[in-house]
Amino acid sequence: MANNWFSAPAPVARRIRGYFAPVNRAAQTPTLFDPAEQGGFNLDAPPAPWISLGWIEDFSRKATSKSSPLLTGIPAAPLEQVRETLGAQVSLQFLSWTKLTMALATGSQHMNLLATASGAAPSADGAQAATAVSPQTGSTATSILLTSADAARFTPGSMVALDVDYTGQTGFVGTPVAGAFVRQALTDVDYIRRVTFNVALVSQVSQTGLTLAEPLPGGTPALGAKLQAATGFVDREGGSFYQEWSGLFVLQGSQGERIFYHYPRLQTAIGAEESLIPLDAKNKSGQSKVFLNGHFLALPVTDPLDGERVVCYRSFLPATNALV
């Protein structure tokens, strides 16, 4: 009778895939990934609230934890080891430029360039914005109902940002992901919409409102949320805010096995920078791809299982029929 198992060699993988999920900054609660329960997910449709950032390149991870021996006796000899510091770093290149990949690859707030009011004075991160409009009752994550006059202010192919007015709040602001930390009250009523991650592309405009090409990350518009057109994004070198997200990286082997690297808390470690990769290796001065570089510092969480502080979980789901 033929064996129904095989001896699995080292995993062979072509590429690595990256997923990120928000950390609740105010409550300091990361998004956790359970490989036992969720490990078989469709790589194109990750479980909520994980967001696929597609394939990534030049992924590398490095443990920066340091251990040292505890020496006793004469002559001194190691009795045991103690972990003196705990840490890890992750670096990668994003293959696309989106709101989220740009934000992850910058060490500070990542802001939306709101469409400006007519005649507004120029400003480096976007001039005074045109007045926001209020979605009507019945709006959803992909359909924003508006009055016909408000709908006429938007065009298919444009972007929109949706969040509440800034009314003097301090602390973390932005829904569903904290986009900034406000230390002292500001005067810009549009500030939260400038930093919000609740953005989407408009695919259709009708007299009754907008149809979005992708669902708003924040879901159905919250009470009091307002909508503004956005023309692009801007980030700055400097500032005191650090992006923090939960990260998940997946290597799928040739036999269906999976390796997961789950970092519950990743903070962007450096400012924005890019890499230019020539499309044609023989013509290095020709057209080049512009990749976003991401460098992250892993922060610890306390594992409720046993109270240990850890920065990363590595999981392995073997191939079907593979000996373990």
Next chain:
Amino acid sequence: MQNAKDSFYMALRGRLTTINPDRTVLLRGTVRPGILVEEAEAPVSQFPNDVYVLRWLGLGVDMNLDTTMAAEECEIVYQSCGTQSFGGLDRGRSLSEMDEELVAMLAPFYTPKINYSSTPPAAMLTQVFWDEPTITPVNVQRDRLSRSAKVMVYSYQEQGE
């Protein structure tokens, strides 16, 4: 290794049927999907146009692993003279169409390994997998445009193979 070669061919054949069911060839009196294996057909001086021909070339083996890995190079050759209704002036478009179909056929880059020499075919334990293709420039011979793509196909040798 024959099981890996058969599985690769059958995977591409099945995918081609979905991608372009109209790409067929009449071979030995039977209409089949327009993809065939050179070494499994009668020798001919000229393969038919608008059909993919798989030609197995190099072989490498890594015996240092727990399970021996075989790497077999497959060259996929195809050519077109365009269609009669356009007097062959659409031969470039025809070849582009075949390029697109080939790229689509190769994804995803793996397929279950199946023993097609048994009846019915028996699923094996591992998967056959391959790399991205290396596609050659177009070769022009009068009104015939031809091209080939080379793919390295990997598989693990299972017990009994």
